[in-house]
Amino acid sequence: MSGRAERGLPADYIPPLASVDPACFGIAVALVDNRVFTAGNAEQAFSIQSISKLFTLTLALGMLGDSLWRRVGREPSGDAFNSIVLLEYERGIPRNPFLNAGSLVVADALLSSARAPRETIGEILRFLRFVAEDDGIAIDPVVAQAEKATGYRNAALANYLSSFGNLTNHPEHVLGVYVHHCAIAMSCRQLAMAGRFLAARGRNPATGHSVVSEERTRRVNALMMTCGHYDGSGDFAFRTGLPSKSGVGGGILAIVPAVASIAVWSPGLNAQGNSLLGIEALDILSRRMCWSVF
Numbered sequence: 623m624s625g626r627a628e629r630g631l632p633a634d635y636i637p638p639l640a641s642v643d644p645a646c647f648g649i650a651v652a653l654v655d656n657r658v659f660t661a662g663n664a665e666q667a668f669s670i671q672s673i674s675k676l677f678t679l680t681l682a683l684g685m686l687g688d689s690l691w692r693r694v695g696r697e698p699s700g701d702a703f704n705s706i707v708l709l710e711y712e713r714g715i716p717r718n719p720f721l722n723a724g725s726l727v728v729a730d731a732l733l734s735s736a737r738a739p740r741e742t743i744g745e746i747l748r749f750l751r752f753v754a755e756d757d758g759i760a761i762d763p764v765v766a767q768a769e770k771a772t773g774y775r776n777a778a779l780a781n782y783l784s785s786f787g788n789l790t791n792h793p794e795h796v797l798g799v800y801v802h803h804c805a806i807a808m809s810c811r812q813l814a815m816a817g818r819f820l821a822a823r824g825r826n827p828a829t830g831h832s833v834v835s836e837e838r839t840r841r842v843n844a845l846m847m848t849c850g851h852y853d854g855s856g857d858f859a860f861r862t863g864l865p866s867k868s869g870v871g872g873g874i875l876a877i878v879p880a881v882a883s884i885a886v887w888s889p890g891l892n893a894q895g896n897s898l899l900g901i902e903a904l905d906i907l908s909r910r911m912c913w914s915v916f
């Protein structure tokens with residue numbers, strides 16, 4: 623098999639992602655007993671892309687509670703992450719909050735409870751720094767700018783949502799928030815640390831402080847299991863038995879409830895836009911450690 627076939631190809635529709643070295647591979651495992659294990663390029667920051675959507679969802683649920691579910695569904699779509707077709711059939715209510723359309727609604731909800739896009743972006747970044755206990759986490763402005771300049775499909779989704787009355791802010795502002803949270807750069811170590819509250823029943827296991835309620839982590843984990851890998855979610859659940867969220871930067875955050883938060887990164891993607899080697903690694907790890915929740 624060629625290297626290309628083994629590793630997949632990095633995303634190229636967001637130009638800076640195409641130039642990331644496909645040979646990179648990193649993994650970090652943060653256990654709820656506070657031990658952290660890393661291997662490979664675990665300290666190198668990469669574009670977390672759609673992994674950011676689980677953090678914006680957590681924040682939005684904290685601010686709006688269950689009223690968010692009037693504007694976005696909780697069902698897997700079986701469609702690509704940037705698909706527009708279902709939106710027409712379902713009258714502007716995205717199937718789930720991890721599809722691009724769904725997370726545009728989540729970004730809109732966050733924007734409505736702040737005053738300006740800049741403030742909302744700052745809030746998302748502060749939340750990530752807080753849960754990861756790491757002030758070094760930042761947005762990559764080159765990635766944000768590139769996605770803004772080339773994101774015609776996301777612009778179409780935002781405008782379409784507006785036509786159904788499911789955005790309350792101007793689509794430009796919602797897209798601004800969206801591309802910036804997708805452009806957050808984090809290492810596997812930082813990401814694994816940030817995911818600990820999902821493994822530790824809503825608490826930071828190091829400090830014992832509550833981040834969100836236990837019930838909310840159960841719900842976010844359930845959505846990750848059913849929708850976290852888009853039209854690859856069923857296969858990922860079948861192989862690993864773990865709630866998990868992928869991004870087109872090649873990162874995956876997987877949660878072993880009550881045990882660990884795992885971040886893995888390899889930029890080459892499979893046909894569904896999920897990290898090919900990342901899935902492979904989580905499959906092996908989950909089986910060897912008997913970490914499937916089933």
Ligand SMILES: NC(=O)CC[C@H](N)C(=O)O
Binds near residue numbers: 769
């Ligand atoms: N699956 C992803 O990571 C997609 C996120 C990317 N920012 C996009 O909107 O296309």
